[in-house]
Amino acid sequence: MSWQTYVDENLLNTGKVKKAAIFSVDGSLWATSTNFNIGGAEVQKLVAAFTDSGDIATNGLYLEGTRFVFLKKPEDHVIYARHGANGVTCVKTNKAVLVGYYDEGIQAGDCNGVVENLANYLISTNYVSFKTFSCNIS
Numbered sequence: 001m002s003w004q005t006y007v008d009e010n011l012l013n014t015g016k017v018k019k020a021a022i023f024s025v026d027g028s029l030w031a032t033s034t035n036f037n038i039g040g041a042e043v044q045k046l047v048a049a050f051t052d053s054g055d056i057a058t059n060g061l062y063l064e065g066t067r068f069v070f071l072k073k074p075e076d077h078v079i080y081a082r083h084g085a086n087g088v089t090c091v092k093t094n095k096a097v098l099v100g101y102y103d104e105g106i107q108a109g110d111c112n113g114v115v116e117n118l119a120n121y122l123i124s125t126n127y128v129s130f131k132t133f134s135c136n137i138s
Helices: 003-014 041-051 054-059 108-124
Strands: 019-024 029-032 061-063 066-075 078-083 086-092 096-102
Touching (some): 003 019, 003 029, 003 108, 041 061, 041 066, 041 078, 041 086, 041 096, 066 086, 078 108, 086 108
Antiparallel strands (some): 019 029, 066 078, 078 086, 086 096
């Protein structure tokens, strides 16, 4: 299955994710929805936040030029952020970063579940796994 298929079928087609992208941990774009324009410095800052979330906790997380308020990092590999009624769920494995964006009308928990479940599926296939720990995301 291609990375684009994961974005289209496993994230967008659920109706629980409005926009989505999958990047390598070095910031290279693997797949994205056609209306999600993130990359470069924004992705590098996101990847760095998995190691040290201090900067985004203070200054916010910028995606598509919009400032998202950092909500929490419940695990070392998950970041939640919000901008008004919109928000993002970001999950990092040792090789990939998955980003799911939700807007008004989509519950944050629904988006969280879809993105985290896809990360768990990818881990179960032994293609991507958590780098320094193991956990069960529900």
